[in-house]
Amino acid sequence: MTKANLNWVILGPGAIGGLIGGALLEHGQIVSVLPRKSGPREINWQVTHKQFKADCSAPVITQPLPENTVFVVAVKAFDVVQALQRITTLHGFNKTMPIIISHNGMVELPEPVKELNLHPLVTTHGAVISRNENGKLCIEHRGAGRSWLEVGPAVRNQPTDFDPGLVLQQAFPPLTLEQDLSQRRWLKFIINCVINPLTAVHQCANGELLKENWQTQVYSLVAEAVAVAKSQNVSLTTEECYKEVLFVAKETALNHSSMLQDIQQQRRTEIQQLTGYLINAGKTAGVATPTHQQLLDEFQRSYGG
Numbered sequence: 001m002t003k004a005n006l007n008w009v010i011l012g013p014g015a016i017g018g019l020i021g022g023a024l025l026e027h028g029q030i031v032s033v034l035p036r037k038s039g040p041r042e043i044n045w046q047v048t049h050k051q052f053k054a055d056c057s058a059p060v061i062t063q064p065l066p067e068n069t070v071f072v073v074a075v076k077a078f079d080v081v082q083a084l085q086r087i088t089t090l091h092g093f094n095k096t097m098p099i100i101i102s103h104n105g106m107v108e109l110p111e112p113v114k115e116l117n118l119h120p121l122v123t124t125h126g127a128v129i130s131r132n133e134n135g136k137l138c139i140e141h142r143g144a145g146r147s148w149l150e151v152g153p154a155v156r157n158q159p160t161d162f163d164p165g166l167v168l169q170q171a172f173p174p175l176t177l178e179q180d181l182s183q184r185r186w187l188k189f190i191i192n193c194v195i196n197p198l199t200a201v202h203q204c205a206n207g208e209l210l211k212e213n214w215q216t217q218v219y220s221l222v223a224e225a226v227a228v229a230k231s232q233n234v235s236l237t238t239e240e241c242y243k244e245v246l247f248v249a250k251e252t253a254l255n256h257s258s259m260l261q262d263i264q265q266q267r268r269t270e271i272q273q274l275t276g277y278l279i280n281a282g283k284t285a286g287v288a289t290p291t292h293q294q295l296l297d298e299f300q301r302s303y304g305g
């Protein structure tokens with residue numbers, strides 16, 4: 001597979017998928033879309049990226065898939081398994097096709113999809129999707145961030161010998177290619193397990209969590225999550241994670257977290273793939289997570305789910 005002839009398939013496109021798809025198109029790549037519902041032969045969306053504004057257009061995938069297909073799956077965590085299973089049913093799909101997968105939360109993958117050629121992507125970019133008055137999909141890049149892509153074990157001692165990663169690095173910078181993202185994924189997961197449910201339950205902006213009266217709870221949430229991470233052989237310290245939580249709360253002080261936005265717009269939240277996953281992983285490993293349980297109880301009293 002060479003850089004020149006990759007055939008990118010974007011699921012959705014949603015906020016992050018559409019942002020990446022737009023960046024790939026701007027970079028001259030061949031992009032097609034796998035929408036949730038069949039119907040149109042072409043998908044159009046507008047991207048207002050911090051670096052460019054573009055009217056994007058890409059055909060819906062045709063089957064059989066070409067050999068050089070690379071998927072970008074940026075879906076809500078509760079849709080991950082179904083999205084991956086759907087990909088495996090496409091005519092021409094084979095298990096060696098790279099699947100770049102980006103979502104918040106953690107998901108237990110069933111055996112057949114676990115074995116796919118998955119490359120987790122962690123991103124701190126912020127984007128929102130909406131439809132304009134003409135019904136056109138509009139993706140607005142609200143927060144410039146950075147990304148990390150897991151490229152897997154070094155091949156011939158070349159940790160970056162992964163063409164889709166090299167292309168994405170140019171099209172969607174800044175992007176760092178790493179062999180193993182477990183630690184980075186857990187750090188982001190812990191940050192999300194603190195900021196998202198707390199701001200959703202208390203209906204506040206992220207910066208509110210910097211106040212002194214929150215610190216005992218925030219610190220306990222971090223310490224419990226770090227203990228669960230340790231049980232999964234991920235070595236992070238409570239101090240570094242606590243510092244990162246405060247850093248993110250400060251950097252995004254005026255923002256409403258994605259979970260609070262989901263609540264405000266009456267959309268399904270990722271609470272079960274965040275707090276729910278953490279509590280279950282703790283139970284399996286014999287690690288107590290009472291502060292997360294209390295937060296989940298409060299969340300469910302307010303919103304169900």
Ligand SMILES: NC(=O)c1ccc[n+]([C@@H]2O[C@H](COP(=O)([O-])OP(=O)(O)OC[C@H]3O[C@@H](n4cnc5c(N)ncnc54)[C@H](OP(=O)(O)O)[C@@H]3O)[C@@H](O)[C@H]2O)c1
Binds near residue numbers: 017
């Ligand atoms: N947006 C951000 O700023 C941001 C930043 C960092 C991380 N994240 C995380 O990244 C993930 C994606 O977030 P997002 O905001 O991009 O979500 P989103 O806007 O809801 O996009 C997800 C897209 O995937 C589509 N989809 C889901 N299942 C599908 C399937 N089986 N086949 C085809 N399309 C399918 C959805 O279609 P429908 O519209 O029909 O559901 C939607 O278009 C989430 O875990 C989120 O927490 C988001």
